[in-house]
Amino acid sequence: MPHVPTNNRTMFWRIIRGLLGSNRSRLLVVLLALGTGAAITAALLNLQVDAKRRLTTEFRAFGANIVVSPRQVSGSNSNTLDYSVRQRIPTDLQGQHVGVLAALYVVADAFGPGSQTASRLVVAGESGDYLYAEITPHNSGSHGGIFVSSSSGKPGCWVGIRAAQHAHLKTRDLLTLRMESREEICEVDYIRSVGGPEDDQITVPLDMAQRLAALPGRISLLQISAPGTTAAINRNIVDLTRLIPDADVHPLRQFTETQANIYNRISGLLTATVALVLVLTTLCVMAAMTNVAMERKNDVGLMKAIGGATRRVLRLFLAEAALLGLTGGILGATVGLVLSVVLGKAIFGVAARLRLVVYPVAVILTIIVSIVGAYPLRRLANVRPASVLRGEA
Amino acid sequence: MFLRLVADSFRRRPRHKLLTGAALALGIAVATAALSVSLDVGDRLAREFRSLGANLLVTPQADSLPLEIAGVDYRPVDGGAYLPESDLPKIKTVFWHNNIIAFSPVLEVGVQAWSSASKNALSPGVLSNATLFGTWSNHQVPLPDGSKFETGIDKTNSWWRVFGRWFSPDSGECVVGENFAKRNGLKAGDTLNVSTRSHVQSISLRVTGLLSSSGPEDDGIVAPIAIAQQLADKPGRYRKLYVSALTKPEDDFARRDPATMQPDELERWSCSPYVSSIAYSIKQTLPGADVRVIRRVAEGEGRILTRVRTLLWLVTFASLLAAALAVGASSAASVIERRTEIGLMKALGAGSHMVGFLLCAEQLLLALVAGAVGYTLGILLAGAVGAKIFGAAPQPSLLVLLIILLLAGLVTLVGSAVPLRRAARYEPAPILRGE
Numbered sequence: 005m006p007h008v009p010t011n012n013r014t015m016f017w018r019i020i021r022g023l024l025g026s027n028r029s030r031l032l033v034v035l036l037a038l039g040t041g042a043a044i045t046a047a048l049l050n051l052q053v054d055a056k057r058r059l060t061t062e063f064r065a066f067g068a069n070i071v072v073s074p075r076q077v078s079g080s081n082s083n084t085l086d087y088s089v090r091q092r093i094p095t096d097l098q099g100q101h102v103g104v105l106a107a108l109y110v111v112a113d114a115f116g117p118g119s120q121t122a123s124r125l126v127v128a129g130e131s132g133d134y135l136y137a138e139i140t141p142h143n144s145g146s147h148g149g150i151f152v153s154s155s156s157g158k159p160g161c162w163v164g165i166r167a168a169q170h171a172h173l174k175t176r177d178l179l180t181l182r183m184e185s186r187e188e189i190c191e192v193d194y195i196r197s198v199g200g201p202e203d204d205q206i207t208v209p210l211d212m213a214q215r216l217a218a219l220p221g222r223i224s225l226l227q228i229s230a231p232g233t234t235a236a237i238n239r240n241i242v243d244l245t246r247l248i249p250d251a252d253v254h255p256l257r258q259f260t261e262t263q264a265n266i267y268n269r270i271s272g273l274l275t276a277t278v279a280l281v282l283v284l285t286t287l288c289v290m291a292a293m294t295n296v297a298m299e300r301k302n303d304v305g306l307m308k309a310i311g312g313a314t315r316r317v318l319r320l321f322l323a324e325a326a327l328l329g330l331t332g333g334i335l336g337a338t339v340g341l342v343l344s345v346v347l348g349k350a351i352f353g354v355a356a357r358l359r360l361v362v363y364p365v366a367v368i369l370t371i372i373v374s375i376v377g378a379y380p381l382r383r384l385a386n387v388r389p390a391s392v393l394r395g396e397a
Numbered sequence: 398m399f400l401r402l403v404a405d406s407f408r409r410r411p412r413h414k415l416l417t418g419a420a421l422a423l424g425i426a427v428a429t430a431a432l433s434v435s436l437d438v439g440d441r442l443a444r445e446f447r448s449l450g451a452n453l454l455v456t457p458q459a460d461s462l463p464l465e466i467a468g469v470d471y472r473p474v475d476g477g478a479y480l481p482e483s484d485l486p487k488i489k490t491v492f493w494h495n496n497i498i499a500f501s502p503v504l505e506v507g508v509q510a511w512s513s514a515s516k517n518a519l520s521p522g523v524l525s526n527a528t529l530f531g532t533w534s535n536h537q538v539p540l541p542d543g544s545k546f547e548t549g550i551d552k553t554n555s556w557w558r559v560f561g562r563w564f565s566p567d568s569g570e571c572v573v574g575e576n577f578a579k580r581n582g583l584k585a586g587d588t589l590n591v592s593t594r595s596h597v598q599s600i601s602l603r604v605t606g607l608l609s610s611s612g613p614e615d616d617g618i619v620a621p622i623a624i625a626q627q628l629a630d631k632p633g634r635y636r637k638l639y640v641s642a643l644t645k646p647e648d649d650f651a652r653r654d655p656a657t658m659q660p661d662e663l664e665r666w667s668c669s670p671y672v673s674s675i676a677y678s679i680k681q682t683l684p685g686a687d688v689r690v691i692r693r694v695a696e697g698e699g700r701i702l703t704r705v706r707t708l709l710w711l712v713t714f715a716s717l718l719a720a721a722l723a724v725g726a727s728s729a730a731s732v733i734e735r736r737t738e739i740g741l742m743k744a745l746g747a748g749s750h751m752v753g754f755l756l757c758a759e760q761l762l763l764a765l766v767a768g769a770v771g772y773t774l775g776i777l778l779a780g781a782v783g784a785k786i787f788g789a790a791p792q793p794s795l796l797v798l799l800i801i802l803l804l805a806g807l808v809t810l811v812g813s814a815v816p817l818r819r820a821a822r823y824e825p826a827p828i829l830r831g832e
Contacts, residue, residue: 033726040722044715055708062704066449066697073467109466125462170462199454199692201465225467252576257611258556262448269445270705272786273434277712280427284723287420291727294416351707 016320023324027299034292035332038370041285042336043343045278046366050344052274054356056267058348060232063263068105068227068256069237070244075252084108084222085251090132092247093228097240103133103229106210110217112183114206116171123171126205127181129213133229159212160193164203168195181206183216234264282373289377293325297380304384305392314385321381329374333367340366403759406738413731414763420727421767421809422774424720429775429801431716434782435709437791442705443643447498448555451639452695453676455480458687468613469528470505470636474593479504479634482622484683486538488640489546491678496643496670499552502635504531504625508591510618512581527577528617529591531625531635534563550619553639554610561585561606564621571602571620578607591618593628600624638686640679644672646699672699717804724805725812728760740828753817757810764809772801 024031063069072093074083090106108129113122163173173179177192190208197203214220230240237260244253307317341358348356407414456463457478464471480502488500508529533549540546551563564570573583583589585606592599608619626632645651651671655663667674672695676688735756742752780790 033729037722037726040719044719048712048715051708051711058704059701062697062701065700067693111464111466111471123462124464126464126466167462197692199689199695201463201468203689204462204465254611254615258448258450258554261556262446265445265448266442266701266705269442269786270708273438273709273712273782276782276786277431277716280430280716281719284424284427284719287423288723288726291417291420291723291730294413295730347711351704351711 016323019320020324020327023300023320024327027296030292030296031328034289034328034374035335037285037288037292038329038332038374039336039339041281041288041373042333042366042370043340044281045369046337046340046362047344047347048274048278048281049362049366050341050356050359051348051351052271053359053362054344054348054352055270055274056233057357058352058354059263059267059270062352063259064103064229064231066259068103068229069259070228070230070241070253070255072226072228072244072248073224073252073254075250084219084224085226087221087223089248089251090223090226093226093244097231098236100231101133102231105130105132105227105229106223107131107225107227108210108213108217108219108222109224110183110213110219112181112216114167114171114173115180115182116173117177117179119172122182123167125167125170126201127183127213127216128202128205128207129210129216130207131210158189158191159209161190161209161212162194162196162207163192164205164207165195165197166203167206168192179206181208181212181216186216186218188212188216233267234260282369285370286373286377289374290380293378294380297383300381300384301387302392304387305389308387309389309393318382318385321378321384322375325374325378325381326371329371330367332374333370336370337363337366399755399758402755403762406759417727417731418763418767418770421724421764421805422771424723424727425768425771425801425805426775426778427723428717428720428804429772429797430778430782431713431720432797432800433776433779433791433793435713436794436797437779437783438709438787439702439706440643441787441789442709443702444498446698446702447641447643449694449698450556451500451553451641452644452672452691452698453640453642453679454689454691455638455640455679455683455686456636456689458685460687469617471507474506474629474631477636478685479631479636480638480683480686482626482633482635485638486540487682488679489538489540491675491682492667493642493670493675493678496675498641498643499548500638500640501533501536501548501550501553502622502638503550504622504629504631504635505529506531506625506629507594508618508628509594510581510589510591512583512587512589525577525581526594528613529571529625529628530614530617530619531622531628532619533566533622534619536566550639553641556611557614558609559606560609561604564605564619567621567623569600569602569624570605571618571624572606572608573604574615574617574619575607575609576615577617578604583607589618591620591624591628598628600627640688642672642675643670644675644695644699645670646703647671647673647695721804721808724764724808728764728809728812729816731760731763731813737828740825744825744829756817757813760809760813761806764805768802768805771805772798775801 072085072089074085087106090104093104094102096102110127110129111124112127113124114127115122158178161179163171163179168174171179173192173195175192175194179190179192181188181190188208190212210223214222228244230237232240237255241253241255304317308314341363345355345358348354457480459478461472461477463477482502485500485502488494488497491497506529508527510525510527534551535547536549537545537547549563551557551559559572561572564572571589573589578584583604585604587604589602589604590599591602602618602620602624608614622635626634650666651669651673653666655666655674655677658666667678672690676690680686680688739752739756742755743749776793783790
């Protein structure tokens with residue numbers, strides 16, 4: 005057959021237009037199926053990518069996920085680290101802030117106002133970022149900002165609820181801490197209740213604890229809240245071990261492991277759903293195309309009779325399916341991405357970030373679905389022009 | 398005649414009916430699977446979160462302030478109060494006993510430890526100070542109804558790993574923290590001697606494994622609680638108890654003080670497995686105990702769980718939507734193709750209602766058969782997905798079957814109704830002429 009490109013192409017598109025326009029309502033059904041499939045695929049894929057980021061953020065509310073502590077030497081319980089270790093920790097990773105809280109723990113005697121009996125308790129000197137999303141009245145900002153300089157001019161401190169009960173303390177009381185002959189005075193900023201060992205402690209600025217313990221520039225441990233997935237956190241630990249060879253760097257595994265497990269479950273579920281939705285969409289398209297195949301028997305017979313090769317006829321249908329997939333995919337994926345932003349806001353309280361890589365993936369998946377769904381049209385390859393022309397349907 | 402028409406339509410085009418039926422069945426299978434998994438998934442995820450560790454901490458009420466630094470209590474053995482171990486089985490008798498999945502008592506003692514190379518504490522070969530954590534592992538708690546409940550620190554702190562095996566309950570065995578083992582050159586199978594710092598009474602323990610806890614236990618020894626009680630001279634006592642309970646995420650109602658509630662509110666409060674109501678019921682059961690909610694774990698867990706659940710419902714909704722679409726589209730397609738037949742029937746005098754009724758009956762019959770196949774398939778699918786993702790298949794539930802039956806019937810009818818209404822408008826004459 006002589007090849008006449010321009011004419012052929014014009015004719016090709018004209019036939020496709022004719023095919024698409026032949027039955028509007030069915031076209032709509034197929035487009036609706038493909039569009040819905042694409043929308044769900046795009047929305048779920050985007051949420052899947054976003055869920056990873058959201059979960060890592062949510063899990064940071066549990067607090068530190070890495071702890072740097074002095075390497076224990078045989079026969080000693082009271083080792084400390086030098087504060088300079090803090091400077092060796094990178095301030096951000098992958099553009100996200102790394103929270104670091106330095107703490108020095110000392111055992112001291114606490115006296116409330118007018119009380120002569122001492123309560124022996126743990127005083128935690130802290131400095132750095134506040135790492136916990138705490139459910140307490142004063143839930144604000146960083147640690148540095150929370151120790152408000154009070155009316156008395158003394159530094160502020162936090163008192164755990166049980167420590168407060170023992171020492172009979174209330175907010176705005178002046179508190180005296182004594183260790184051996186050294187004394188420090190602070191004002192109670194607020195009473196905290198978190199259900200952890202903090203409930204039994206008094207938290208003061210780091211320098212006060214250092215003066216109290218006569219350990220200037222020393223800390224007991226560093227708590228680090230590193231961003232990222234479990235794998236990223238584990239890589240950080242390897243890096244930190246290299247940066248701080250003289251200390252023990254270890255993950256708080258209960259948080260990192262749970263985070264990884266939960267994400268794997270969710271991600272598995274989302275992937276399974278996307279796969280099922282795609283299979284269903286294929287079935288929808290197939291059901292519609294079976295009818296199309298029957299209706300087009302006569303057209304195909306005629307095309308073949310006037311010299312259309314089987315392969316060219318099938319190529320027509322393939323192009324039609326791909327075009328449908330492309331249209332459905334582009335429309336559906338757009339709707340899906342918008343949807344995922346809205347849903348992300350509904351679920352996590354923060355709009356999901358758009359991952360544009362999801363867009364082409366969803367469109368390509370839809371085109372594949374559409375082409376696979378057009379499988380019933382293959383039957384048209386066996387149509388015999390003679391019987392069609394004779395009218396034997 | 399009616400039945401004959403229906404039967405005939407199935408017989409005449411088995412292949413076509415099969416395809417429509419397959420689409421219906423698959424749609425229903427997916428809907429079944431999605432519903433079963435999502436009904437089941439909440440509990441599984443809640444259980445997954447329990448790997449965060451205990452969310453309730455029980456301590457003696459009349460206690461001195463613990464001198465806890467980095468997870469180790471430095472109070473002397475004589476300071477502070479203790480709780481009786483014999484009360485512990487009562488925890489499994491509280492109203493929410495099914496939600497309490499594990500608990501383990503802990504008694505810490507500062508000890509001196511030396512390995513078997515040396516004969517006694519006065520001339521030790523390798524001597525080091527360490528904390529001995531007395532607790533349970535694989536402990537059988539006898540319950541009042543005669544059965545046993547197995548629990549221990551290996552259940553509450555499931556992120557702990559033991560290289561080797563856990564010590565057997567009530568034995569002279571122990572596991573040692575990995576850092577402690579490294580410092581002292583210990584390995585599984587070695588013998589370790591421990592004694593309190595004050596007196597020379599010593600106990601020999603066989604090391605059964607090395608522990609990696611990512612906590613202070615890495616530098617210590619974990620042994621049966623009886624050993625710690627003997628060393629501390631506190632028989633049958635413990636100092637703190639970790640409880641891991643499945644809870645419902647707290648809302649504003651849950652945070653209210655039960656003392657200020659009306660009787661009906663109190664009833665509703667204590668009949669919801671909020672972490673605070675479980676704490677309340679444990680406190681009622683254990684005399685002299687103070688039960689605290691580990692807020693950091695409980696709040697974070699509740700918040701994430703709520704979000705993840707919303708996400709899962711969304712996913713379920715998406716698969717239901719896709720399934721409904723598939724079922725509807727295949728019903729619609731199977732009606733559209735019957736054009737000529739409808740025309741003929743009408744030409745022979747059948748009313749639109751009669752035709753619609755006939756086609757609906759056919760569709761419903763198909764939906765019923767396909768639905769049964771689809772439901773079975775869906776349960777299998779849910780089992781496969783559940784096993785793959787959560788390691789356990791969800792139980793088939795009657796609720797899912799009912800919802801699916803309703804959904805399948807409704808969607809099939811709606812899917813058929815749209816083209817049927819159009820079919821009712823067909824003029825028989827042009828169809829018969831073959832136009």
